[in-house]
Amino acid sequence: MRIEVRLYATLRQHALSAAEGVLAVDVPEGSKAADVIAKVGVNADEVHILMVNGVSSPLNQVLAEGDRLGLFPAVGGG
């Protein structure tokens, strides 16, 4: 199944071929968000906000065909 992955801020470095950080990733049925993150090459420790179809979700969220996965690093400056 195909998942659309959007990488934000510094995580975009893992999507060098897509300047705006949007990738299409093919993974087996039943894959979890963590599996997609590993496939993209992002360190899960760097992901602080994980959105699936616009809703905050856990790493072990099971995905479905066409899901949109958004990955955000920690922004902490003041």
Place this chain on the structure above:
Amino acid sequence: MAREDSLALLARGEIPERYKRNIGTIGIDGQKRLLKARVAIVGAGGLGGTIIELLARQGVGFMRIIDGDSFTLVNLNRQLLATERTMGMNKAAVATARVAEVNSDVETHAVPAMFNEDNAVELLSGMDVIVDALDSIKYRLLLCRMAQKLKIPLAHAAIAGFTGQVGTILPTGPGLEKIYKSTSGSDKGIETVLGNPAATPALAAAIQAQEVVKLLTGIGETISHKLLYFDTELNIYELLNLV
């Protein structure tokens, strides 16, 4: 003019000259609410400096400004209260002096100490709104826990590079643990890589100050249960649903 004079005028339906441009947006009732409000601003750096300036001009009646840090040269690129004259001076003290220059209606209480577990209850109790203008994830999480425990709404913002985020944490809503993993070990985010340029804190702080105004006046909708994320490098402005 003192705050009591402004409130007396507003009670008669008259608008103090200095608030005339506020009234079309927040009304006389809104201005009265702001002048009677008590807000704690935790951090008087990049975010805090701009928030304090905006809330002073908007006419928030009492601000407790908490920062144990002093201005250094690296603050000059973005922190409104950092000037060549204020180098080495305590940030909270400089902030209160600035507020006194801008609006004598506003009472301030400078706390030249770092926010921590020991002083949290004393500094936050009795406030109507708390502003998170910190730069430490560990202390942001502590501030959020304390605000929720004390049942006081918290206006949060954070920045890094071209990126920023703003949201309002309500006592019963999702807290900052939805935004920051406390298990990551690091106390900082991607600002250690991307830095903190001039415009990003001002942009986040302006929206954060507007959240404070909405919370205090009851006007409009706050960014609660959500997080506004922006990345001005790619013109991304997204509202993330945290529930």
